[in-house]
Amino acid sequence: MENSRPCLRRLRMAAVTAIGFFASILAARPADSATSMDNDLMPVPAQIRFSPGRLRVTEGFTVAVGGYDDARLQAAVSRALGRWKERTALRLDRPAAANAAATLAIDCRGPGHVTPSLDEDESYALEITTRQATLRAPTVVGALRGLETLLQLLSRDADGFFLPAVSIRDQPRFSWRGLMIDVARHWQPIEVIKRNLDGMALVKLNVLHLHLTDDQGFRVESRTHPELQSSGSDGHYFTQNQIREIIAYAKARGIRVVPEFDLPGHATSWVVSHPELASLPGPYAIERRWGVFNPVLDPTDESLYRLLDDFLGEMAQLFPDACIHIGGDENNGVQWNANPHIQAFIREHGLNDNAGLHAWFNRRVSAILAHHGKTLIGWDEVLHPDLPKDAIIHSWRGPESLASAARQGYRGILSNGYYIDLVHPASEHYLNDPLPATTTLTIEEQRRVLGGEATMWSEWVTPETVDSRIWPRTAAIAERLWSPREVRAVEDMYRRLAVVSVRLEEAGLGGERHHDLMVARLAGDRATPDDVQALRTLVDVVEPVKDYHRGGLQPDVVQSTPLTNLADCARPDSAAARNFAESVNRFLFQPGTLDRDQAAGIIRQLGVWNAAGRRVAAFPAGTAPTLNDIAHNGRALADFSAVGQEAMQALLSGHAPDEQWMKTRLVRLHQAGEPGPAAVEFPILPSLELLVTAAAEQEKRGALAPDAWQQHLRAIAFPSAPPPI
Numbered sequence: 001m002e003n004s005r006p007c008l009r010r011l012r013m014a015a016v017t018a019i020g021f022f023a024s025i026l027a028a029r030p031a032d033s034a035t036s037m038d039n040d041l042m043p044v045p046a047q048i049r050f051s052p053g054r055l056r057v058t059e060g061f062t063v064a065v066g067g068y069d070d071a072r073l074q075a076a077v078s079r080a081l082g083r084w085k086e087r088t089a090l091r092l093d094r095p096a097a098a099n100a101a102a103t104l105a106i107d108c109r110g111p112g113h114v115t116p117s118l119d120e121d122e123s124y125a126l127e128i129t130t131r132q133a134t135l136r137a138p139t140v141v142g143a144l145r146g147l148e149t150l151l152q153l154l155s156r157d158a159d160g161f162f163l164p165a166v167s168i169r170d171q172p173r174f175s176w177r178g179l180m181i182d183v184a185r186h187w188q189p190i191e192v193i194k195r196n197l198d199g200m201a202l203v204k205l206n207v208l209h210l211h212l213t214d215d216q217g218f219r220v221e222s223r224t225h226p227e228l229q230s231s232g233s234d235g236h237y238f239t240q241n242q243i244r245e246i247i248a249y250a251k252a253r254g255i256r257v258v259p260e261f262d263l264p265g266h267a268t269s270w271v272v273s274h275p276e277l278a279s280l281p282g283p284y285a286i287e288r289r290w291g292v293f294n295p296v297l298d299p300t301d302e303s304l305y306r307l308l309d310d311f312l313g314e315m316a317q318l319f320p321d322a323c324i325h326i327g328g329d330e331n332n333g334v335q336w337n338a339n340p341h342i343q344a345f346i347r348e349h350g351l352n353d354n355a356g357l358h359a360w361f362n363r364r365v366s367a368i369l370a371h372h373g374k375t376l377i378g379w380d381e382v383l384h385p386d387l388p389k390d391a392i393i394h395s396w397r398g399p400e401s402l403a404s405a406a407r408q409g410y411r412g413i414l415s416n417g418y419y420i421d422l423v424h425p426a427s428e429h430y431l432n433d434p435l436p437a438t439t440t441l442t443i444e445e446q447r448r449v450l451g452g453e454a455t456m457w458s459e460w461v462t463p464e465t466v467d468s469r470i471w472p473r474t475a476a477i478a479e480r481l482w483s484p485r486e487v488r489a490v491e492d493m494y495r496r497l498a499v500v501s502v503r504l505e506e507a508g509l510g511g512e513r514h515h516d517l518m519v520a521r522l523a524g525d526r527a528t529p530d531d532v533q534a535l536r537t538l539v540d541v542v543e544p545v546k547d548y549h550r551g552g553l554q555p556d557v558v559q560s561t562p563l564t565n566l567a568d569c570a571r572p573d574s575a576a577a578r579n580f581a582e583s584v585n586r587f588l589f590q591p592g593t594l595d596r597d598q599a600a601g602i603i604r605q606l607g608v609w610n611a612a613g614r615r616v617a618a619f620p621a622g623t624a625p626t627l628n629d630i631a632h633n634g635r636a637l638a639d640f641s642a643v644g645q646e647a648m649q650a651l652l653s654g655h656a657p658d659e660q661w662m663k664t665r666l667v668r669l670h671q672a673g674e675p676g677p678a679a680v681e682f683p684i685l686p687s688l689e690l691l692v693t694a695a696a697e698q699e700k701r702g703a704l705a706p707d708a709w710q711q712h713l714r715a716i717a718f719p720s721a722p723p724p725i
C-alpha cells in the first residue's frame with residue numbers, strides 16, 4: 001500500500017546542497033531580454049526592458065479603461081486595486097479618468113472567447129513611463145495577465161510606492177498551463193478551489209483540472225444519476241450550482257475548468273451504487289485507503305454506455321470547456337482477467353488483450369464525448385493506435401509518452417516531473433521542460449505539445465495543508481510554462497519565489513497562515529512560546545519524506561486519519577536548509593583562507609539548532625499527541641548540530657581529526673537522519689556531511705583548486721549517491 005502510483009523518477013539525491021550556490025554561478029544569464037535578475041516578476045515576461053525613472057503610486061492614482069470594456073475587465077481592475085490598497089494603505093479608488101489623463105490607461109481591443117479557451121490570445125504590452133502606465137491587450141484575458149504583472153511591479157522606496165519605468169511585451173510559451181486538484185481522496189471544498197484559482201491567476205496559470213471521481217469519492221452532483229454521489233461521496237461533493245460558481249470564478253480570472261471522471265479503473269465510487277457495472281460481483285464500499293485497487297468497470301456491458309451517455313451528457317452541459325478528461329490510468333487488469341465473459345469478449349472481438357479492450361472502451365467513450373461536443377483527454381495509458389487523433393494525451397509516467405504521442409499526431413500535456421504531491425523541491429520542477437532544448441521532435445510535433453499541469457493528488461493533504469503543498473512551488477512550474485525556455489537560473493527563481501509566496505498569501509492562500517497554527521497546535525496546549533519557537537525551528541529544517549515513502553512509514557493512515565503531524569507541518573522545500581547549504585558551500589569552497597565571519601554565522605546557526613533540538617526532545621510528556629515522534633526528531637537535530645559544531649571547531653583550529661572520527665561522525669549523521677515514524681527527512685544533512693569531511697581532510701585543501709577540493713570531499717561524503725552540484 002506504500003505507493004498509490006508507481007514511483008516516478010527519483011531525481012533528488014540526498015540533497016539540497018549545491019543546486020543553489022554553484023549552479024546559479026554557473027548558469028548562464030539569459031542572453032535575451034528576460035532579465036529576471038532585475039525584478040521580482042514571476043513568471044518572467046517574454047521581453048522586458050527597464051528605463052530610468054519611476055511612476056509614483058499615490059492617492060492621486062486613477063485608472064481608465066478605453067477601447068473594449070466589460071464587467072469581467074472592470075471586476076479584475078477592482079480586484080487589482082483592492083490588492084494594491086491592502087499593500088499600500090492608500091485610497092486608490094478615485095473615479096476613472098479619461099484615458100489620456102489616467103495614471104493607468106487600459107486599452108483592450110475585444111472580449112476574446114466567451115468561454116476561456118485553449119486558443120485564447122493572452123498577450124499584452126505594458127509601457128510604464130514616469131507619467132503614465134499603459135496596458136494594451138487584444139483580449140480581456142490578455143489584459144488580466146497584464147494586470148497581474150502590473151501588480152507584481154509595485155515597489156517601494158524612501159519616497160513611497162512606485163512602478164518602475166519599463167516596457168514589457170509578453171505572451172505565454174505554452175497555451176495549456178494547468179493545476180490539477182484531486183478532490184476525491186481528501187475532499188477539498190469550494191473555498192479551497194476558489195483561493196487556489198486566485199493563486200493560479202497571480203502566476204498566469206490558465207487551466208484548473210478537477211479530478212472529481214476516484215476510488216475514494218464521487219465528488220460531483222449528477223441529477224440524472226443522483227445515486228452516484230449519494231452513495232459514493234459521504235455527502236462531500238460539489239453541487240451543480242457550486243460547479244457553476246467555480247466556473248464563473250475561474251472565468252473571471254481567465255481560467256478554464258476541465259473536469260476529470262476517471263474511467264474505467266479508479267472507479268470504486270461508481271460501483272458502490274452500481275455494482276452491476278463492475279467487472280466482478282460486489283458489493284462495493286467507498287475505498288478508505290491509498291493505492292491501486294481492483295474495481296474496474298465492465299466494458300462489455302451495454303448498460304454502462306447508457307449510464308455514461310446520461311452522465312457525460314449532463315457533465316458536458318455543466319462544464320463549458322471543450323475537453324473532458326476520462327482518466328484511464330492504472331487499470332491493474334485483475335478483475336478483467338478474473339472474468340471469463342470479459343476474456344471471451346476480447347477474443348471474439350479480436351482485441352488481443354486487456355490493453356485492446358481498454359482501447360475499445362476509450363473509442364466508445366470518445367464517441368459519446370464527440371456526440372456531446374467534447375474532446376477526450378486521458379492519462380497516457382489511453383494512447384493506442386485506435387484512439388481518435390483529436391484526443392489529448394496527458395503524460396504522467398514519463399516524458400517519452402508525450403513525445404511518442406506528438407510523433408503519432410496527438411496533442412499532449414506533461415505532468416511527469418510536475419507531481420507536486422511527491423514533495424520534491426521547486427528546483428526540480430522548474431528545470432523540467434515539456435520541450436527541453438535537446439528535444440528531437442520536429443517543429444510540427446513540438447506544436448502538439450500544449451504545455452503541462454502541476455498535479456496535486458490528495459492522499460496526503462487536507463484543506464488545511466493543501467495550499468502549502470501547491471504553493472509556492474507551483475509558481476515555479478507556472479514560470480516554466482509561461483516564460484522563455486532560457487529562463488532557468490535556479491537561485492534567482494528561489495529569490496523571486498520567496499516574494500511571490502508573500503503575494504500568494506495576500507491573495508488569500510493559506511499555506512503559511514495554516515502552517516503557523518499547525519505548529520502551535522502540534523506543540524500542544526501546555527507549550528510555552530519558547531517551546532513553540534523551538535518546534536518551529538525544527539519544522540523549518542525538516543521536509544516530508546519524498547515520493548510515496550510516507551505510506552510505508554505510516555501504513556495505518558486511511559482517509560479519516562488526521563494529517564496534523566510533523567510531516568504535515570514540514571514544508572516540501574526547506575528554505576533554512578537551502579540557505580545553510582549556501583553558507584556552507586561559500587565557506588568551504590571559496591578560494592583563500594577560511595572566512596572567520598562566515599564561520600561564526602554557521603556556528604551560530606548550529607547553536608540555535610542544537611538548543612531547539614534539545615528543547616523539543618525535552619517537551620513534557622503529554623504535551624503533544626505525537627510527542628515521541630517529535631522528540632526523536634528533536635534529538636536528531638541536537639545530535640546533527642553537535643557534530644557540525646565539532647567539525648567547525650576542527651576546521652577553525654587547523655587540526656584535522658583522524659579518519660576514525662570522520663567515519664563515526666558520518667555514521668552518526670546517517671543514523672540520526674533515518675526517517676522514523678514521523679516520516680520526515682533532514683535536508684541539512686549533506687551540508688553537515690561536507691563539514692565533517694572537510695574537517696578531516698582539511699590538510700588537502702591548500703593543495704587542491706576549489707573545484708577539485710569539492711570533488712574530493714563529495715567523493716568521500718557521498719560515495720554512492722552524490723547530490724547534484
Ligand code: ACM
Pocket residue numbers: 005329330379396
Ligand atoms: C496517475 O498518477 N495515476 C495519473
